[in-house]
Amino acid sequence: MAVLGGCFALMAGCKSSPPNSFTFTADLPPGFVYQAVAKYEPDIGETCSVPDGRNTAVGYNLQWRENYVAAxxxxxxxxxxxxxxxxxxxxxxxxxxxxxDRGDFASDYAAVAIRGELEEKYKGTFNETGESRFYGRCQWLFRTSGKPRILRKLLDCKKTDELGTLARGRPFAAYTLDQLPGKTVRMKIELAAEERPGWGDTWVKVPNGWKRCMGESFEDQRAYCNGNYTDFSTFQMVDGRICTIYPGCTE
Structure with a gap:
């Protein structure tokens, strides 16, 4: 009781420790989710190690199909x-x-780095509510795969600034350890308005979508157009529909 009474008497000397955690969350396009793996190393000045590095990482949303939590x-x-x-x-x-199907998904990477010290120009900043944001834009790419020419989708995510201007690399932010206690780091991702082919000279843009070049024959897996922009092939959507144009399926 004496210690407690002294604490009330000398409030300036009774400071609580900063929180040992921060919140990571994400604003993503509809239907998108994120998975996170937080990785740990021995603290500064420590000479210990963890055998085989076991339990030095913690995963979040690892079962994102069954149970997804944004924060x-x-x-x-x-x-x-x-x-x-x-x-x-x-x-x-x-x-x-x-x-x-379990394999009908696309993904791409982002990262957050945490250091003891960083140059100011590399450090993320927090607003008055204790939140820091970093930004990115994801682009859908499409291609066909296999003899049925099944349509597959790829995701390509790039870093942007707050105004949406593309930058080099994947979405990324960096902070120092002393910035994080009790704060919130928010990843904000937008989706490019239009999808595009995974690589060039395989699809042809038409007024209401994209048509798949035939190539040398329907069995031609690469099926580059090679100047033939009049002979097209069907392709199969993941739901089994046979289509002639993407994304509308039928013309």
Whole structure:
């Protein structure tokens, strides 16, 4: 009681410790989810190690199909097998399932780096509410695969600034350890307005979509146009429909 009474008497000397966690969350296009893996290393000045590196990473939304939560509470420091660890990186993967089969999904990467010190120009900034944002744009790419020419989709995500101007690399942010306690880091991803072919000279743009070049024959897996922009092939959507134009299927 004496200690407690002294604390009330001297409030300036009774400071609470900063939180040992921060919140990571994401604003994503409809139907998109993220998976995160927070990776830890021995704290600064520590000489210990964790055998085989086991339990030095913590996953979030690993079962994103069954249970997805947008906000993840991430510890800054952890102790594993007696070794004090500190967070160094969050590996992020952005997912979208475009079909019902387990393999009908596309994904791309993003990341957050955490360091003891950073030059000011590399450090993320927080607003008055304690939130920092970083930005990206994902582009849908499409192609065909296999003898039935099944349509498959790829996801290509790039970093942008707050105004949507594309930058080099994947969506990315960096912070120092002392910036994070009790704060929120938010990844904001937009989706490009139009899809485009995975690579050039395989599809032809027409007024209401894209048509797949035939190539040398329907069995030609690469099926480059090679100047033939009049002979096209059908392709199969993941739901089994046979189509002549993407994305509308029928002309």
């Amino acid at each position: 993840s509470e991430i510890a800054i420091r952890r102790t594993v097998r007696g070794c004090p660890l500190v967070i160094r990186k969050i590996d992020l993967e952005i997912y979208f399932a475009y079909g019902k």
